[in-house]
Amino acid sequence: MDEGPRGWGVPLYEQVLSGLEPGAPLLDVGCGAGTFTAFAAARGWxxxxxxxxxxxxxxxxxxxPGVDLRLTDAHDLPWPDDAFGQVTLVQVLAHVTNPxxxxxxxxxxxxxxxxxxATVWGRPEECDVGEFGRALAPFLPGAPAPAEGRRPSGLGGSSSPGCASTPARPGRSGGGPPPLTEPDRLRKVAGLAGLAVRDLHEVVCTFDYxxxxxxxGPVLDSALGRRAVMRSTGGPxxxxxxxxxxxxRFRDGDGYRLHNTFRVLDAAPAGD
Structure with a gap:
């Protein structure tokens, strides 16, 4: 179910669940193929x-099987008020229209x-996956940097750190407010949403290839990769x-090892 190096997300998932009480009802917003959802279910939620x-x-x-999984949008959840003890948004906020x-x-x-x-990427300088975008840039003059995943709106899909077939370069492209990779911006957005921020944890995940x-391979198979190949005089x-x-520089024996930072927002409904 993982999009990307298998097992990359375990440290992140463990932090998302850290300190929470197993058994309580948990809603995974942007569950995608259910990787994190299954992880939580296996641990008692x-x-x-x-x-x-x-x-x-x-x-x-x-x-x-038997789990309540609904085709719906993050901006209008079809559950009543106060329905869950915990709500998670794992790598989702970069994909929604309005965080x-x-x-x-x-x-x-x-x-x-x-x-x-809720989890987000770290700053660009904290994430080795940014090198994918820099390597492709010469073939894509004038194109924006690869975004943090595959969907511009709706729900993201928490099985993925972005999209393995279009490696992410978390960060800012163009104008507008600072991205959610900036801790202060993430805290502000959470406050505007009516959440009281308890903590902001930092987790480093290792991507092994x-x-x-x-x-x-996944890069060349992606839309961005195919576009780079089309524009290249040397082809694939x-x-x-x-x-x-x-x-x-990320070579590790016969393979490659990349380190990427994520942040985990820990918040509660305001007034708690």
């Missing part, structure tokens, strides 16, 4: 999930005394060579 991706939900339904509204909805369905936990093909070989050159 009574889980529900929501996502806008019908095909991803179909995968989650096969993995989690404030999404967090406000999470706060609404979270019971008094409950917790809302067995070999060069595992590293660059030139793009692959550029990726491997850009990521040479």
């Amino acid at each position: 009574t889980v529900s999930g929501a996502d806008t991706d019908r095909s991803a939900l179909a995968v989650a339904e096969r993995e989690l 404030i509204v999404a967090l406000r909805e999470a706060a609404r369905v979270c019971e008094p005394g409950g917790r809302v936990r 067995a070999d060069a093909d595992e590293l660059v 070989r030139a793009v692959k060579r550029a990726l491997l050159t850009g990521l040479e």
